[in-house]
């Protein structure tokens with residue numbers, strides 16, 4: 001009886017191995033190359049079987065501190081190229097912590113596939129624009145980019161203004177209280193109300209339905225649901241985090257808060273009822289600097305990751321270039337890229353003057369990438385600017 005069970009189990013395992021033989025071969029190939037190339041890349045120690053995960057912390061704050069200490073230890077030396085290696089069990093992973101290195105991946109029109117880390121998210125929001133790849137992504141990206149034209153965004157401004165007023169009215173009820181409260185749930189409800197009104201409204205949902213009638217074979221009902229879910233998730237989670245942190249930083253720095261208030265008083269005078277229009281937004285120069293500084297210090301999307309479709313060579317100052325093979329998972333640490341002391345004189349401080357026009361013009365574009373960059377950058381960036 002036992003031997004019959006063993007034979008069955010063995011047959012099943014052989015069958016699985018046979019079915020997955022190509023993936024297994026690819027994985028072993030990636031592992032083989034990495035074992036060699038990782039000689040040139042620093043990173044936390046790895047133990048057998050569990051790899052570097054042995055050192056991970058379950059508490060998110062402790063894990064963040066640990067990640068920061070690895071970042072300091074492995075990437076701040078002058079001859080580092082900003083790469084850190086990890087072994088997630090037997091699986092090799094590389095993290096990128098320098099803008100000029102991330103640019104190599106950002107600029108690629110081939111390395112656009114998301115890594116398996118996004119699979120959990122897929123169960124929730126489906127295979128929409130954020131996660132899909134290949135021709136499916138290309139078609140939808142082209143189609144949805146039109147929805148984010150500035151002309152259409154102008155239409156949305158009325159919604160932003162009206163929902164912003166609801167938020168202010170609700171917060172007024174709290175204004176005279178002396179005790180602290182968590183502002184995040186209020187901001188979240190406001191951004192969710194905005195995005196729900198937008199995505200169901202003419203310009204977005206109707207646009208998707210119109211595209212479906214033109215290309216029914218490409219955009220199914222399921223596809224429309226994926227995109228509405230994706231935009232609702234991406235649109236409110238990121239903006240509420242950004243706005244909440246901006247308010248928190250301004251609360252910590254009354255001198256900057258005063259400058260923001262002076263700027264708004266200059267624009268609106270004593271008219272507390274008027275809704276901001278595009279011209280007003282153009283004049284909110286210092287406020288925009290504060291928002292950018294917030295996104296730099298506490299980016300709502302702190303890291304992203306890709307599965308390489310083709311080999312990438314990363315230059316090194318003192319060693320031969322590092323080969324990252326196709327199939328490798330690469331993490332791009334947006335949060336650490338934007339703390340680079342070569343580009344920001346006070347990397348860990350809230351200093352809105354990092355974004356004066358002179359400083360912005362003299363800095364490399366890849367030093368500030370809260371919306372990622374290249375063909376897979378954030379499609380909602382302009383939208384975010386108007387909401388904020």
Ligand code: HEM
Nearest residue numbers: 129130234235238239242301304370371372378379380384
């Ligand atoms: C402060 C606000 C925002 C930040 C910091 C942000 C950041 C990002 C980043 C870093 C990515 C790349 C993700 C990756 O490669 O895994 C991304 C993609 C995306 N974002 Fe945003 N986002 C913001 C607001 C929005 C808004 C308001 C919308 C929609 C209304 C939106 C929709 C999307 C979509 C659909 C993608 C996927 C684009 C693609 O792969 O083609 N985002 N965002």
